[in-house]
Amino acid sequence: MSGDLKPAHRLPLLVLGFLSLFLGIAAGLARLGWALPLPSPALVAGHGPLMVSGFFGTVIGLERAVALARLWAYLGPLLTGVGGLILILGIPGPMAPALMTLGSAVLVAASVNVLNRQRALFTLALALGAVSWMLGNLMWLTGWAVNAVVPWWIGFLVLTIAGERLELSRFLPPSPVAKHLFAIIMAVLLIGAVLSVASFQTGTWILGAALLALTLWLLKQDIARRTVKDKGLTRFIAVCLLSGYGWLAVAGATMVLAGGLVPGTAAYDAALHAVLLGFVFSMVFGHAPVIFPAVTRFAVPYHPTFYIPLAVLHLSLLLRLMGDFFNSDLLKLQGGAANGLALLLFVISTVAAVIRGRRGLLPRT
Numbered sequence: 001m002s003g004d005l006k007p008a009h010r011l012p013l014l015v016l017g018f019l020s021l022f023l024g025i026a027a028g029l030a031r032l033g034w035a036l037p038l039p040s041p042a043l044v045a046g047h048g049p050l051m052v053s054g055f056f057g058t059v060i061g062l063e064r065a066v067a068l069a070r071l072w073a074y075l076g077p078l079l080t081g082v083g084g085l086i087l088i089l090g091i092p093g094p095m096a097p098a099l100m101t102l103g104s105a106v107l108v109a110a111s112v113n114v115l116n117r118q119r120a121l122f123t124l125a126l127a128l129g130a131v132s133w134m135l136g137n138l139m140w141l142t143g144w145a146v147n148a149v150v151p152w153w154i155g156f157l158v159l160t161i162a163g164e165r166l167e168l169s170r171f172l173p174p175s176p177v178a179k180h181l182f183a184i185i186m187a188v189l190l191i192g193a194v195l196s197v198a199s200f201q202t203g204t205w206i207l208g209a210a211l212l213a214l215t216l217w218l219l220k221q222d223i224a225r226r227t228v229k230d231k232g233l234t235r236f237i238a239v240c241l242l243s244g245y246g247w248l249a250v251a252g253a254t255m256v257l258a259g260g261l262v263p264g265t266a267a268y269d270a271a272l273h274a275v276l277l278g279f280v281f282s283m284v285f286g287h288a289p290v291i292f293p294a295v296t297r298f299a300v301p302y303h304p305t306f307y308i309p310l311a312v313l314h315l316s317l318l319l320r321l322m323g324d325f326f327n328s329d330l331l332k333l334q335g336g337a338a339n340g341l342a343l344l345l346f347v348i349s350t351v352a353a354v355i356r357g358r359r360g361l362l363p364r365t
Contacts, residue, residue: 004069007297013062013074014295016081018347020054023088025340032336033329040090048146051276052153053100053137054084060160061103064110064126066295073113076106097141104134121179125163125186132156132193139197147263148200151193151207154275158248159186161283162214165222165241174221185213201260204271208255211275215249233289233302240286240310247278247317266324269332277339278317281346285310288350299357300350309349313342 023039027047030036038044057080065073083099111127136152166174166182174182189210196203219225219242228238251274258267289300320335322328 003071005065005071005074007295010062010066010074010295013058013077013081016085017055017058017062017077019088020050020058020081020084021343023084024050024055025343029336029340032333034333034337039088042090042092043088045146046087046096048150048153049097049100049140050084050087052157053080053104053133054087056157056280057100057103057107057133058084061107061110062295063291064107064114068110068113070110070113073106073110076103076110079103079106094141097137101134101137101141104130104137108134120167121182122163122166125159125166125182128186128190129156129159129163132159132190135193145263148196150272151196151200151203154207155189155193157276157280158189158211158214161280162186162218164287165218168223178217178221181213182217185210185217188213199260201262203260204255205260208252208260208271211248211252212256213252215245215252218245218248236302236306236310237286237289239307240282243310243314244279244282244286247274247282250321251275251279266327270321270324273317273320273339278314281313281343282310285313285346288346289353292350292354298354300353301357303349303353303356306349306353309342309346312338312345316342 023043024047026036026038027043027045027050030038030044031047043050058077061077061080062074065077079099080103083096083103086096086099107130108127111123111130115123115127117123132152133156136149136156139152140146140149162182189207192203192205192207192210194203195206222241222245224238224241227234228242229235230238251271254267254271254274255261258265258271261268261271285306289302289306292298292300316335316338318335319338320332323331323333323335
Protein backbone atom coordinates (compact mmCIF):
# COMPACT_ATOMS: atom_id res chain seq x y z
CA MET A 1 0.00 0.00 0.00
CA SER A 2 1.50 3.28 -1.14
CA GLY A 3 0.37 6.82 -0.43
CA ASP A 4 -0.19 8.38 2.94
CA LEU A 5 -2.90 8.87 5.54
CA LYS A 6 -4.54 12.28 5.81
CA PRO A 7 -3.75 14.20 9.03
CA ALA A 8 -7.40 14.03 10.16
CA HIS A 9 -7.32 10.23 9.84
CA ARG A 10 -4.19 10.04 12.02
CA LEU A 11 -5.94 11.59 15.00
CA PRO A 12 -7.76 8.40 16.14
CA LEU A 13 -4.38 6.66 16.38
CA LEU A 14 -3.05 9.54 18.46
CA VAL A 15 -6.14 9.36 20.69
CA LEU A 16 -5.51 5.63 21.27
CA GLY A 17 -1.95 6.43 22.29
CA PHE A 18 -2.98 9.11 24.75
CA LEU A 19 -5.69 6.85 26.16
CA SER A 20 -2.92 4.41 27.07
CA LEU A 21 -0.96 7.29 28.58
CA PHE A 22 -3.81 8.45 30.84
CA LEU A 23 -4.78 4.96 31.98
CA GLY A 24 -1.11 4.01 32.33
CA ILE A 25 -0.64 6.95 34.69
CA ALA A 26 -3.71 5.90 36.68
CA ALA A 27 -2.42 2.32 36.88
CA GLY A 28 0.94 3.57 38.11
CA LEU A 29 -0.66 5.67 40.83
CA ALA A 30 -2.79 2.69 41.87
CA ARG A 31 0.39 0.60 42.17
CA LEU A 32 1.79 3.21 44.54
CA GLY A 33 -1.29 2.99 46.73
CA TRP A 34 -3.60 5.73 45.50
CA ALA A 35 -7.25 4.62 45.51
CA LEU A 36 -8.25 5.36 41.94
CA PRO A 37 -11.19 3.89 40.01
CA LEU A 38 -9.86 1.70 37.20
CA PRO A 39 -11.78 -0.01 34.38
CA SER A 40 -10.29 -3.31 35.55
CA PRO A 41 -8.32 -4.36 38.67
CA ALA A 42 -5.90 -6.17 36.35
CA LEU A 43 -4.94 -2.81 34.86
CA VAL A 44 -2.50 -2.21 37.73
CA ALA A 45 -0.17 -4.82 36.24
CA GLY A 46 -0.46 -3.12 32.85
CA HIS A 47 1.24 0.13 33.88
CA GLY A 48 4.55 -0.62 32.12
CA PRO A 49 3.10 -2.10 28.90
CA LEU A 50 0.59 0.75 28.58
CA MET A 51 3.26 3.41 28.96
CA VAL A 52 5.94 1.81 26.76
CA SER A 53 3.98 -0.06 24.09
CA GLY A 54 0.53 1.51 24.34
CA PHE A 55 1.69 5.13 24.43
CA PHE A 56 5.28 5.43 23.24
CA GLY A 57 5.02 2.55 20.79
CA THR A 58 1.90 4.02 19.22
CA VAL A 59 3.22 7.58 19.04
CA ILE A 60 6.66 6.58 17.72
CA GLY A 61 5.03 4.19 15.24
CA LEU A 62 2.77 6.99 14.05
CA GLU A 63 5.71 9.37 13.70
CA ARG A 64 7.66 6.77 11.68
CA ALA A 65 4.64 6.10 9.45
CA VAL A 66 4.26 9.83 8.72
CA ALA A 67 7.95 10.04 7.83
CA LEU A 68 7.71 6.97 5.58
CA ALA A 69 4.40 8.10 3.98
CA ARG A 70 3.17 4.54 3.40
CA LEU A 71 -0.28 3.34 4.40
CA TRP A 72 0.95 -0.08 5.56
CA ALA A 73 3.20 1.57 8.16
CA TYR A 74 0.13 2.93 9.98
CA LEU A 75 -0.84 -0.64 10.80
CA GLY A 76 1.83 -0.57 13.52
CA PRO A 77 0.34 2.22 15.67
CA LEU A 78 -3.14 0.83 15.00
CA LEU A 79 -2.16 -2.58 16.40
CA THR A 80 -0.38 -1.18 19.46
CA GLY A 81 -3.17 1.33 20.10
CA VAL A 82 -5.82 -1.40 19.99
CA GLY A 83 -3.58 -3.61 22.15
CA GLY A 84 -3.52 -0.82 24.74
CA LEU A 85 -7.30 -0.56 24.58
CA ILE A 86 -7.60 -4.30 25.23
CA LEU A 87 -5.38 -3.95 28.29
CA ILE A 88 -7.51 -1.05 29.52
CA LEU A 89 -10.71 -3.04 29.13
CA GLY A 90 -9.17 -5.90 31.13
CA ILE A 91 -9.72 -8.52 28.43
CA PRO A 92 -7.68 -11.56 29.55
CA GLY A 93 -5.43 -13.68 27.40
CA PRO A 94 -2.56 -13.04 25.01
CA MET A 95 -4.43 -10.73 22.62
CA ALA A 96 -2.96 -7.45 23.95
CA PRO A 97 0.71 -8.56 23.97
CA ALA A 98 0.18 -10.30 20.61
CA LEU A 99 -1.17 -7.13 18.98
CA MET A 100 1.60 -5.04 20.50
CA THR A 101 4.21 -7.52 19.29
CA LEU A 102 2.78 -7.39 15.77
CA GLY A 103 2.72 -3.60 15.97
CA SER A 104 6.39 -3.54 16.95
CA ALA A 105 7.18 -5.87 14.04
CA VAL A 106 5.58 -3.32 11.69
CA LEU A 107 7.82 -0.62 13.21
CA VAL A 108 10.84 -2.87 12.56
CA ALA A 109 9.77 -3.22 8.91
CA ALA A 110 9.26 0.54 8.60
CA SER A 111 12.63 1.25 10.23
CA VAL A 112 14.45 -1.21 7.99
CA ASN A 113 12.76 0.46 5.01
CA VAL A 114 14.11 3.82 6.18
CA LEU A 115 17.55 2.26 6.75
CA ASN A 116 17.59 0.88 3.20
CA ARG A 117 16.65 4.30 1.85
CA GLN A 118 19.33 6.09 3.87
CA ARG A 119 22.27 4.08 5.14
CA ALA A 120 23.41 6.08 8.13
CA LEU A 121 24.31 5.54 11.78
CA PHE A 122 21.18 7.29 13.02
CA THR A 123 18.84 5.14 10.89
CA LEU A 124 20.67 2.06 12.20
CA ALA A 125 20.04 3.28 15.75
CA LEU A 126 16.33 3.72 15.00
CA ALA A 127 16.13 0.23 13.49
CA LEU A 128 17.95 -1.39 16.42
CA GLY A 129 15.64 0.43 18.82
CA ALA A 130 12.62 -1.02 17.03
CA VAL A 131 14.15 -4.52 17.10
CA SER A 132 14.82 -4.14 20.84
CA TRP A 133 11.17 -3.25 21.40
CA MET A 134 9.97 -6.21 19.33
CA LEU A 135 12.21 -8.67 21.18
CA GLY A 136 10.98 -7.34 24.52
CA ASN A 137 7.38 -7.69 23.38
CA LEU A 138 8.06 -11.25 22.20
CA MET A 139 9.40 -12.12 25.65
CA TRP A 140 6.32 -10.58 27.27
CA LEU A 141 4.04 -12.47 24.86
CA THR A 142 5.73 -15.78 25.66
CA GLY A 143 5.28 -15.42 29.41
CA TRP A 144 8.29 -13.49 30.68
CA ALA A 145 7.59 -11.09 33.53
CA VAL A 146 7.45 -7.39 32.67
CA ASN A 147 10.44 -6.81 34.98
CA ALA A 148 12.56 -9.10 32.81
CA VAL A 149 11.51 -7.27 29.65
CA VAL A 150 12.40 -3.78 30.92
CA PRO A 151 16.04 -3.70 29.59
CA TRP A 152 14.74 -4.28 26.06
CA TRP A 153 12.11 -1.58 26.41
CA ILE A 154 14.73 0.82 27.75
CA GLY A 155 16.83 -0.03 24.70
CA PHE A 156 13.89 0.81 22.44
CA LEU A 157 13.30 4.26 23.86
CA VAL A 158 16.93 5.22 24.47
CA LEU A 159 18.14 4.12 21.02
CA THR A 160 15.20 5.85 19.33
CA ILE A 161 15.91 9.13 21.10
CA ALA A 162 19.67 8.86 20.62
CA GLY A 163 19.18 8.11 16.92
CA GLU A 164 16.94 11.15 16.50
CA ARG A 165 19.46 13.38 18.28
CA LEU A 166 22.24 11.97 16.08
CA GLU A 167 20.16 12.82 13.00
CA LEU A 168 19.82 16.42 14.18
CA SER A 169 23.56 16.63 14.86
CA ARG A 170 24.09 17.44 11.17
CA PHE A 171 24.26 21.07 12.30
CA LEU A 172 27.26 20.11 14.47
CA PRO A 173 28.51 16.92 12.78
CA PRO A 174 30.32 14.43 15.05
CA SER A 175 33.79 13.34 14.04
CA PRO A 176 34.47 9.83 12.71
CA VAL A 177 35.85 8.90 16.15
CA ALA A 178 32.68 10.16 17.83
CA LYS A 179 30.55 8.10 15.43
CA HIS A 180 32.59 4.99 16.23
CA LEU A 181 32.11 5.65 19.94
CA PHE A 182 28.37 5.97 19.40
CA ALA A 183 28.30 2.62 17.61
CA ILE A 184 30.25 0.99 20.46
CA ILE A 185 27.86 2.43 23.05
CA MET A 186 24.89 1.04 21.09
CA ALA A 187 26.52 -2.37 20.99
CA VAL A 188 27.25 -2.35 24.74
CA LEU A 189 23.67 -1.30 25.49
CA LEU A 190 22.28 -4.20 23.47
CA ILE A 191 24.79 -6.62 25.00
CA GLY A 192 23.49 -5.57 28.42
CA ALA A 193 19.92 -6.33 27.33
CA VAL A 194 20.95 -9.75 25.97
CA LEU A 195 22.89 -10.68 29.12
CA SER A 196 19.98 -9.59 31.33
CA VAL A 197 18.07 -12.62 30.05
CA ALA A 198 20.54 -14.95 31.78
CA SER A 199 21.64 -12.66 34.63
CA PHE A 200 19.45 -9.63 35.22
CA GLN A 201 21.91 -7.96 37.58
CA THR A 202 24.91 -8.39 35.28
CA GLY A 203 22.99 -7.27 32.24
CA THR A 204 21.55 -4.18 33.92
CA TRP A 205 25.00 -3.25 35.28
CA ILE A 206 26.33 -3.25 31.71
CA LEU A 207 23.23 -1.41 30.54
CA GLY A 208 23.83 1.24 33.22
CA ALA A 209 27.42 1.69 32.08
CA ALA A 210 26.18 2.17 28.51
CA LEU A 211 23.66 4.79 29.65
CA LEU A 212 26.41 6.69 31.46
CA ALA A 213 28.63 6.59 28.38
CA LEU A 214 25.75 7.71 26.18
CA THR A 215 25.07 10.64 28.52
CA LEU A 216 28.66 11.84 28.16
CA TRP A 217 28.48 11.39 24.39
CA LEU A 218 25.25 13.36 24.09
CA LEU A 219 26.48 16.16 26.35
CA LYS A 220 29.61 16.47 24.22
CA GLN A 221 28.00 16.18 20.78
CA ASP A 222 24.50 17.63 21.09
CA ILE A 223 23.95 21.10 19.66
CA ALA A 224 21.72 21.83 22.69
CA ARG A 225 24.87 23.02 24.51
CA ARG A 226 24.88 25.98 22.14
CA THR A 227 21.17 26.51 21.50
CA VAL A 228 20.44 26.79 25.24
CA LYS A 229 21.82 30.33 24.91
CA ASP A 230 19.10 31.24 22.39
CA LYS A 231 15.56 32.36 23.13
CA GLY A 232 12.00 31.06 22.90
CA LEU A 233 11.28 27.55 21.66
CA THR A 234 14.92 26.87 20.71
CA ARG A 235 16.05 27.49 24.28
CA PHE A 236 13.14 25.51 25.75
CA ILE A 237 14.02 22.46 23.66
CA ALA A 238 17.66 22.72 24.73
CA VAL A 239 16.69 22.96 28.41
CA CYS A 240 14.51 19.85 28.03
CA LEU A 241 17.34 17.94 26.37
CA LEU A 242 20.07 18.89 28.80
CA SER A 243 17.93 18.25 31.89
CA GLY A 244 16.85 14.93 30.39
CA TYR A 245 20.48 13.92 29.95
CA GLY A 246 20.91 14.59 33.67
CA TRP A 247 18.24 12.00 34.48
CA LEU A 248 19.84 9.55 32.05
CA ALA A 249 23.06 9.92 34.03
CA VAL A 250 21.18 9.33 37.29
CA ALA A 251 19.69 6.13 35.88
CA GLY A 252 23.02 4.84 34.61
CA ALA A 253 24.86 5.71 37.82
CA THR A 254 22.19 4.01 39.94
CA MET A 255 22.49 0.81 37.93
CA VAL A 256 26.28 0.82 38.13
CA LEU A 257 26.55 1.74 41.83
CA ALA A 258 23.91 -0.84 42.78
CA GLY A 259 25.92 -3.53 40.97
CA GLY A 260 22.96 -4.14 38.68
CA LEU A 261 19.29 -4.04 39.54
CA VAL A 262 16.99 -6.31 41.52
CA PRO A 263 13.24 -5.88 40.82
CA GLY A 264 11.33 -4.60 43.82
CA THR A 265 14.28 -2.69 45.30
CA ALA A 266 14.62 1.06 45.75
CA ALA A 267 17.45 1.20 43.20
CA TYR A 268 15.27 -0.55 40.62
CA ASP A 269 12.41 1.93 41.09
CA ALA A 270 14.77 4.92 41.06
CA ALA A 271 16.69 3.86 37.95
CA LEU A 272 13.59 2.94 35.95
CA HIS A 273 11.78 6.18 36.64
CA ALA A 274 14.91 8.27 36.13
CA VAL A 275 15.27 6.94 32.58
CA LEU A 276 11.66 6.23 31.56
CA LEU A 277 10.13 9.28 33.22
CA GLY A 278 12.89 11.84 33.70
CA PHE A 279 14.88 11.25 30.53
CA VAL A 280 12.21 10.08 28.10
CA PHE A 281 9.50 12.55 29.04
CA SER A 282 11.96 15.44 29.05
CA MET A 283 12.61 14.50 25.43
CA VAL A 284 8.86 14.30 24.77
CA PHE A 285 8.24 17.73 26.28
CA GLY A 286 11.02 19.22 24.18
CA HIS A 287 10.15 17.58 20.86
CA ALA A 288 6.33 17.82 21.08
CA PRO A 289 6.14 21.37 19.62
CA VAL A 290 7.99 20.08 16.56
CA ILE A 291 6.64 16.52 16.16
CA PHE A 292 2.97 17.21 16.96
CA PRO A 293 2.54 19.66 14.02
CA ALA A 294 4.31 17.22 11.69
CA VAL A 295 1.82 14.46 12.59
CA THR A 296 -1.41 16.46 12.96
CA ARG A 297 -0.72 19.66 10.98
CA PHE A 298 -1.77 21.62 14.09
CA ALA A 299 0.66 24.37 15.04
CA VAL A 300 1.99 24.36 18.62
CA PRO A 301 3.32 27.92 19.09
CA TYR A 302 5.78 28.35 21.93
CA HIS A 303 4.72 29.97 25.20
CA PRO A 304 6.82 30.47 28.37
CA THR A 305 4.28 28.38 30.30
CA PHE A 306 5.82 25.33 28.61
CA TYR A 307 8.37 25.42 31.43
CA ILE A 308 5.72 24.71 34.09
CA PRO A 309 5.15 21.00 33.26
CA LEU A 310 8.91 20.55 32.85
CA ALA A 311 9.63 22.04 36.28
CA VAL A 312 6.89 19.95 37.91
CA LEU A 313 8.28 16.83 36.20
CA HIS A 314 11.78 17.37 37.58
CA LEU A 315 10.69 18.37 41.08
CA SER A 316 8.21 15.51 41.37
CA LEU A 317 10.76 12.96 40.17
CA LEU A 318 13.29 14.30 42.66
CA LEU A 319 10.67 13.85 45.40
CA ARG A 320 10.00 10.31 44.26
CA LEU A 321 13.67 9.37 44.22
CA MET A 322 14.05 10.85 47.69
CA GLY A 323 11.28 8.47 48.71
CA ASP A 324 13.33 5.59 47.30
CA PHE A 325 16.52 6.80 48.99
CA PHE A 326 14.93 7.37 52.40
CA ASN A 327 12.55 4.40 52.08
CA SER A 328 9.58 6.74 52.54
CA ASP A 329 6.26 5.55 51.14
CA LEU A 330 4.78 9.00 51.75
CA LEU A 331 7.38 10.73 49.58
CA LYS A 332 6.88 8.14 46.85
CA LEU A 333 3.10 8.63 47.01
CA GLN A 334 3.45 12.39 46.79
CA GLY A 335 6.11 12.21 44.10
CA GLY A 336 4.05 9.77 42.06
CA ALA A 337 0.97 11.99 42.23
CA ALA A 338 3.05 15.00 41.17
CA ASN A 339 4.52 12.91 38.30
CA GLY A 340 1.00 12.38 37.02
CA LEU A 341 0.25 16.08 37.46
CA ALA A 342 3.29 16.99 35.37
CA LEU A 343 2.13 14.80 32.47
CA LEU A 344 -1.41 16.18 32.74
CA LEU A 345 -0.07 19.75 32.70
CA PHE A 346 1.97 18.87 29.62
CA VAL A 347 -1.15 17.70 27.77
CA ILE A 348 -3.11 20.79 28.87
CA SER A 349 -0.23 23.06 27.84
CA THR A 350 -0.01 21.43 24.41
CA VAL A 351 -3.77 21.64 23.82
CA ALA A 352 -3.78 25.29 24.92
CA ALA A 353 -0.94 26.02 22.48
CA VAL A 354 -2.87 24.35 19.64
CA ILE A 355 -5.93 26.50 20.45
CA ARG A 356 -3.77 29.62 20.46
CA GLY A 357 -2.29 28.60 17.13
CA ARG A 358 -5.69 28.02 15.52
CA ARG A 359 -6.90 31.41 16.77
CA GLY A 360 -3.88 33.00 15.17
CA LEU A 361 -2.48 34.36 18.42
CA LEU A 362 1.19 35.29 18.28
CA PRO A 363 3.54 33.18 20.41
CA ARG A 364 5.40 34.95 23.14
CA THR A 365 9.16 34.89 23.49
